[in-house]
Amino acid sequence: xxxxxxxxxxxxxxxTTRFQAIVDVEDKIEPSDWMPEGYRKTxxxxxxQHAHSEVIGMQPEGNWISRAPSLRRKAILMAKxxxxxxxxxxxYSAAETLGxxxxxxxxxxxxxxxxxxSIFNYPTLTWADMGAIGWLVDGAAITNQVMLSxxxxxxxxxxxxxxxxxxxxxxxxxxxxxxxxxxxxxEQRAMAQDAVDRWWWPSLMMFxxxxxxxxxxxxSMAWKIKRVSNDDLRQQFVxxxxxxxxxxxxxxxxxxLEWNEERDHYDFGEIDWDEFWSVVKGNGPMNRERLxxxxxxxxxxxxxxxxxxxxxxxxQEAGR
Amino acid sequence: MSYDVPxxxxxxxxxxxxxxxxLPMWExxxxxxxxxxxxxxxxxxxxDAETALQAARDVYTRRQEGVSIWVVPSTAVSAFDPExxxxxxxxxxxxxxxxxxxxxxxxxxxx
Numbered sequence: 001x002x003x004x005x006x007x008x009x010x011x012x013x014x015x016t017t018r019f020q021a022i023v024d025v026e027d028k029i030e031p032s033d034w035m036p037e038g039y040r041k042t043x044x045x046x047x048x049q050h051a052h053s054e055v056i057g058m059q060p061e062g063n064w065i066s067r068a069p070s071l072r073r074k075a076i077l078m079a080k081x082x083x084x085x086x087x088x089x090x091x092y093s094a095a096e097t098l099g100x101x102x103x104x105x106x107x108x109x110x111x112x113x114x115x116x117x118s119i120f121n122y123p124t125l126t127w128a129d130m131g132a133i134g135w136l137v138d139g140a141a142i143t144n145q146v147m148l149s150x151x152x153x154x155x156x157x158x159x160x161x162x163x164x165x166x167x168x169x170x171x172x173x174x175x176x177x178x179x180x181x182x183x184x185x186x187e188q189r190a191m192a193q194d195a196v197d198r199w200w201w202p203s204l205m206m207f208x209x210x211x212x213x214x215x216x217x218x219x220s221m222a223w224k225i226k227r228v229s230n231d232d233l234r235q236q237f238v239x240x241x242x243x244x245x246x247x248x249x250x251x252x253x254x255x256x257l258e259w260n261e262e263r264d265h266y267d268f269g270e271i272d273w274d275e276f277w278s279v280v281k282g283n284g285p286m287n288r289e290r291l292x293x294x295x296x297x298x299x300x301x302x303x304x305x306x307x308x309x310x311x312x313x314x315x316q317e318a319g320r
Numbered sequence: 321m322s323y324d325v326p327x328x329x330x331x332x333x334x335x336x337x338x339x340x341x342x343l344p345m346w347e348x349x350x351x352x353x354x355x356x357x358x359x360x361x362x363x364x365x366x367x368d369a370e371t372a373l374q375a376a377r378d379v380y381t382r383r384q385e386g387v388s389i390w391v392v393p394s395t396a397v398s399a400f401d402p403e404x405x406x407x408x409x410x411x412x413x414x415x416x417x418x419x420x421x422x423x424x425x426x427x428x429x430x431x
Contacts, residue, residue: 032401093362096363102342159362309367
């Protein structure tokens with residue numbers, strides 16, 4: 001039986017030591033616990049970016065709601081986009097427990113001082129992109145988020161558990177879209193292949209720079225914000241995805257992709273890191289449009305927030 | 321901006337920082353099904369309780385996760401300071417409070 005006397009809460013006087021001891025025994029850090037400023041700042045930045053990604057991520061798919069090929073597909077896509085909004089809200093709430101306000105996060109996003117995942121700066125050109133995004137982009141996101149559900153910060157980990165449960169639907173509906181296209185006409189098969197060609201590399205980029213280039217990894221691992229390195233997660237994703245591509249009958253656009261018996265993993269080619277950094281720095285095909293649309297929607301709907309507040313205060317006064 | 325979370329804040333309840341100028345925050349509690357307690361699900365912003373309930377339904381019960389929802393203004397929640405509470409919770413020397421502390425002879429059977 002574990003008693004409190006055995007836990008790191010008692011004993012250590014130094015808050016940093018005590019904090020790290022809690023993390024080391026796989027206990028969770030909760031909002032009102034003492035935490036190093038670096039831990040708090042890293043988490044605020046990461047959770048806010050994650051939340052922004054969910055919210056901006058509604059745009060590339062929202063683009064196809066009105067043109068979904070059937071009522072069933074339209075209902076599914078709407079449910080998925082609604083989920084992304086929900087995921088953004090869970091994550092903003094988790095970030096708020098660290099002492100930053102929703103308004104401030106919105107400001108930082110709108111001013112371009114907070115980033116979101118670069119994957120959403122690519123355009124959605126055909127219906128098959130809805131399939132490729134669900135299968136590859138959400139697949140990559142799940143790989144990352146399953147790891148994050150074991151992160152040391154309680155509210156973030158709990159949000160991830162919830163999100164992963166819902167994200168599974170996203171991946172499966174995307175794969176189902178591609179199954180339908182791959183069993184369709186030559187034109188539909190070509191459309192599926194084209195989407196996979198365009199989304200494969202950006203999906204691999206979602207895992208971030210190589211471990212040798214990743215500056216924050218070591219500290220984040222020690223704090224157990226991050227549990228698995230970028231390269232290991234990327235490898236996990238590739239290994240999982242290659243057989244799924246074979247089932248669809250699509251080719252993944254990488255001539256170096258090959259099973260390596262010795263490593264017991266797939267080998268794959270080098271990511272175009274110039275493209276990666278260019279999109280991160282704001283020069284992707286859709287960076288400007290995505291942010292403009294977000295700011296535009298926020299400003300155009302200011303009257304709704306104001307009216308709701310005015311209505312609430314009027315009712316409060318009447319109730320007095 | 322304030323990164324300094326006040327110690328009076330709840331275990332997992334959000335704290336608002338200095339730049340809060342938007343809608344008030346609410347804590348959401350969902351009863352998963354009849355017979356279970358309402359459990360904290362998360363928080364959201366809304367101008368009043370009625371809108372908070374509608375938003376909570378949309379955000380936290382999209383897949384029939386609940387049959388009842390409570391919303392409480394986040395500012396109405398008081399909580400223990402976990403650091404000061406450490407001694408208070410230390411009952412490790414009071415094992416006699418646990419049922420397993422008492423040895424009952426096997427002949428007595430299940431108790």
